[in-house]
Amino acid sequence: MFSPKGLVPFTRESLELMKQRIAKKHNEEQRDLKPNTDLEVGKELPFVYGNLPRGMVLEPLEDVDPFYKNKNTFMVLNKDRTIFRFNATWCTFSPFNPIRRTTIKILVHPYPFLLALDCTNIKCNYSTQIFVLIDCIFMSLTEMPKWGPALQNTLLGIYTFEILIKLIARGIWVEPFYFFGDPWNWLDFGVTLFEHIARHLILNSITVFIISRNLRILKIIPLNQGLKSFAGILIHCLKKLTGVISLTLFFLSVFSLIGMGLFMGNLKHKCLRWPQENETATLHNRTGNPYYIRETENFYYLEGERYALLCGNRTDAGQCPEGYVCVKADTNPDYGFTNFDTFGWALLALFRLMTQDYPEALYHQILYASGKVYIIFFVVISFWFAFYLASLFLGILAMSYEEEKQKAAEKAKKIEPKFQQTLKELQEGDKATKTTQIEMKKRSPTSMTTSLNMLDDATVAIRHEEELKKSRKRCSLCWNRFAKTFLIWNCSPCWLKLKEFIHMIIMDPFTDLVLTICIILNICFLALECYPMSEETNNSLSIGNLIFIGIFTAEMILKIIAMHPYGYFQVGWNIFDSLIVFHGLAELYLSNIHGMALFRTFRVLRIFKLAKYWPTFKILMQILNNSLVALKDLVLLLFTFTFFSAVVGLKLFGMSYKECVCIIDKDCRLPRWHMHDFFHSYLNVFRILCGEWIETLWDCFKVAGQFGCISFYMMVILIGNLLVSNPYNLPVSGTGELI
Numbered sequence: 001m002f003s004p005k006g007l008v009p010f011t012r013e014s015l016e017l018m019k020q021r022i023a024k025k026h027n028e029e030q031r032d033l034k035p036n037t038d039l040e041v042g043k044e045l046p047f048v049y050g051n052l053p054r055g056m057v058l059e060p061l062e063d064v065d066p067f068y069k070n071k072n073t074f075m076v077l078n079k080d081r082t083i084f085r086f087n088a089t090w091c092t093f094s095p096f097n098p099i100r101r102t103t104i105k106i107l108v109h110p111y112p113f114l115l116a117l118d119c120t121n122i123k124c125n126y127s128t129q130i131f132v133l134i135d136c137i138f139m140s141l142t143e144m145p146k147w148g149p150a151l152q153n154t155l156l157g158i159y160t161f162e163i164l165i166k167l168i169a170r171g172i173w174v175e176p177f178y179f180f181g182d183p184w185n186w187l188d189f190g191v192t193l194f195e196h197i198a199r200h201l202i203l204n205s206i207t208v209f210i211i212s213r214n215l216r217i218l219k220i221i222p223l224n225q226g227l228k229s230f231a232g233i234l235i236h237c238l239k240k241l242t243g244v245i246s247l248t249l250f251f252l253s254v255f256s257l258i259g260m261g262l263f264m265g266n267l268k269h270k271c272l273r274w275p276q277e278n279e280t281a282t283l284h285n286r287t288g289n290p291y292y293i294r295e296t297e298n299f300y301y302l303e304g305e306r307y308a309l310l311c312g313n314r315t316d317a318g319q320c321p322e323g324y325v326c327v328k329a330d331t332n333p334d335y336g337f338t339n340f341d342t343f344g345w346a347l348l349a350l351f352r353l354m355t356q357d358y359p360e361a362l363y364h365q366i367l368y369a370s371g372k373v374y375i376i377f378f379v380v381i382s383f384w385f386a387f388y389l390a391s392l393f394l395g396i397l398a399m400s401y402e403e404e405k406q407k408a409a410e411k412a413k414k415i416e417p418k419f420q421q422t423l424k425e426l427q428e429g430d431k432a433t434k435t436t437q438i439e440m441k442k443r444s445p446t447s448m449t450t451s452l453n454m455l456d457d458a459t460v461a462i463r464h465e466e467e468l469k470k471s472r473k474r475c476s477l478c479w480n481r482f483a484k485t486f487l488i489w490n491c492s493p494c495w496l497k498l499k500e501f502i503h504m505i506i507m508d509p510f511t512d513l514v515l516t517i518c519i520i521l522n523i524c525f526l527a528l529e530c531y532p533m534s535e536e537t538n539n540s541l542s543i544g545n546l547i548f549i550g551i552f553t554a555e556m557i558l559k560i561i562a563m564h565p566y567g568y569f570q571v572g573w574n575i576f577d578s579l580i581v582f583h584g585l586a587e588l589y590l591s592n593i594h595g596m597a598l599f600r601t602f603r604v605l606r607i608f609k610l611a612k613y614w615p616t617f618k619i620l621m622q623i624l625n626n627s628l629v630a631l632k633d634l635v636l637l638l639f640t641f642t643f644f645s646a647v648v649g650l651k652l653f654g655m656s657y658k659e660c661v662c663i664i665d666k667d668c669r670l671p672r673w674h675m676h677d678f679f680h681s682y683l684n685v686f687r688i689l690c691g692e693w694i695e696t697l698w699d700c701f702k703v704a705g706q707f708g709c710i711s712f713y714m715m716v717i718l719i720g721n722l723l724v725s726n727p728y729n730l731p732v733s734g735t736g737e738l739i
Contacts, residue, residue, distance in 0.1 A: 061075050229633070244389070266369040316371040358694055545603075552577065580605060646675075649681045
């Protein structure tokens, strides 16, 4: 019979007994023990452990998990029964120290109105997320308001107070349940420390401090359990991908060296004007001047091109027009950043080919300067990197997720029998509760109080769940009276006969077929709209729209008569149909009002009426909806990374774009793609994630230097692509739910 042990306060005697057990080395018998998944940190204490007396809330308790009996730990529960664990010894105050007990109460309290520290529950997550979101908003501002520094100082004070509370409550060490045992605490501590150093030593212009201050955005990850779990999965995937990344870097280096040997200096070949035999002596004298070859107007330019025409000395390379010769002069194309003259630039060019960003321009430049035979080199590069290594990358990602799926399945198999056994025993206990209570009270009414309370609580928990399910189906008494009076129409025998007749017609499968054909025809009419339209076509489409609105309105009215309003609006699809009808009628009423053309776009919603009559379409819509719900945490993680990258780009390069704008634009106007403000910085990061980054990287090189720009872009490309590629490898069930 299942008989869980009750909760016991953690006293000095408990600590001494724990130390004695550890000293006697009785751990041999517990080597096979593993932590109970139902008693993990952050989960609610199961109801089988009885009611939580007020005297045990926010107080140290002996750990109920056998795995932690000899681990120098104790547990604390808040009034929501959420489990927290702390270490009892090593680098911390005693569990009985009043200072530490106070900090623990602050740390685990479920309703901190102004500060939420140890966020393992939803209520405190929301309050802390508000602070982080406010901080994020101010970090995205280009110009800070006058009261902005005061608010930032307040937030910094909150973060500092949070770290101090955690340090006192958990202790300074790197093992589990200590402050530095959680990697996210390292992030909080480092960011706050760097912020204090930057404030007091005025080091805001140093790149390291700029980036470290923006890391505060990542504080939102540990506040959301879904984000935190996905971040852990990504780190696990990165460990699995180390081999593929090393292999990719190796082949990139090899092909870069091959490219250097084949194309070094070739992209400097330009068509230079050279005097012929019948030219004047003045031109001959100018060509003898060493500065003649440096004058850009002496090169041949195609109409509308910024750079001089490339050429080569091979027969299959680009040739110069008459009066020009091919010489190695001028600079490399694309501001001098596209070349194979050094290993670094060759590596960047190969990385560009691997990511397939504007590769055709590089193809043309090399083929013009070196010859068409080198197309073989680019075919090999494209196949090897864009297909083989990319497939290997995605394959290993899928394997890592498959391993996570198998681990989760094994974990579920281990938990399921225990759960079924516990549930069965609780149900048996529910039936025999009265008999057990009488017998236990007769034998020992005082010693068995704890076990009796546990059985009572288990019974109450089961009954409470059943009552909760029933209560969800119930309506209030007033609403039932209102529904029976006004929404259920049973007026007279004649009306009931009419209702039965309409019900027979409107619910007939042939009626469903007719309505399906009408929906398809309506979609065809919507597809016929174009601009410009003749008056005759416009009138025909308007008449068709009126007919379809009339059909859908008649369907709604007849179904309301057949099913009563109460029954009609109990079905979700009927509510959707009524919204479509109300929209169509509102569109007719507002058709003559200027600026209401936006209403017309909602006609597209009529397409989804097909899902009611087309089961396959309905299933696909449900799977898509479930998949989006399952991926919401990953999408939020991607948005967090994009926001973080945009803020970092704004802080690192924003002023450089403003101060050096004349270098990249003759009129000294900011280009379309820049990072001077948060909006354009976010757009730039989004463009990088979409795979178009090389052109904006050239502008960044010119205004902000090469080292900072290449580091920032590589971070966004590598981490961003890992996040973007994950949705295609996540294990999703047949219903669209994440496994």
